[in-house]
Amino acid sequence: MVDDVAKAHDFYVGTLGFQVRDDVTAGDYRWLTVCNPGEPDGTQLLLEPKGHPAAVPFTAALKSDGIPLTQFLSEDVAAEYEALKAKGVTFTMEPTDVGPSIIAIFDDTVGNLIQLVQLKKQLSVRPR
Missing domain, CATH: 3.10.180.10 (2,3-Dihydroxybiphenyl 1,2-Dioxygenase, domain 1)
Known part of the structure; x- marks a missing residue:
């Protein structure tokens, strides 16, 4: 769950070097999956917007607690x-x-x- 999917794309692809596997837009929402460039059919990481009401306080609490x-x-x-x-x-x-x-x-x-x-x-x- 991410604050901003476009910014997540820039970080996970541009900085960490992951490869985009799927990039789906539906209305105002965008979901992105990335994978290891050497394993395009391997495990994917889903980067999705914090659309559910519980997502923001949940992720904020985790981050606050380290x-x-x-x-x-x-x-x-x-x-x-x-x-x-x-x-x-x-x-x-x-x-x-x-x-x-x-x-x-x-x-x-x-x-x-x-x-x-x-x-x-x-x-x-x-x-x-």
């Missing part, structure tokens, strides 16, 4: 931090070792905090 809305995995949080900082991205937490992972948190400019996570050990998935 809680990220979502997180992205990274193989090297320190390198991502330096590269994004050089592009003008504002971080609220520098890379920090928190035990099983290293995390950093940045402001996405459209109302959310986003966490970068580097796992120190690969998670294994056990078959059921």
Whole structure:
């Protein structure tokens, strides 16, 4: 959920380097999905307007409390931090070792905090 979809486009595509997958306008509303440029059929991130009455207070409370809305995995949080900082991205937490992972948190400019996570050990998935 974002404050401004056009501004979100500029940040997520122009600054973070995501690729637009879908861009849908319906009346006054616009929804945008972006993906990793190397994986156009992979996971998509939906950037949608805060149209529901609960969206604004919900996201404002998370941000005020310093809680990220979502997180992205990274193989090297320190390198991502330096590269994004050089592009003008504002971080609220520098890379920090928190035990099983290293995390950093940045402001996405459209109302959310986003966490970068580097796992120190690969998670294994056990078959059921």
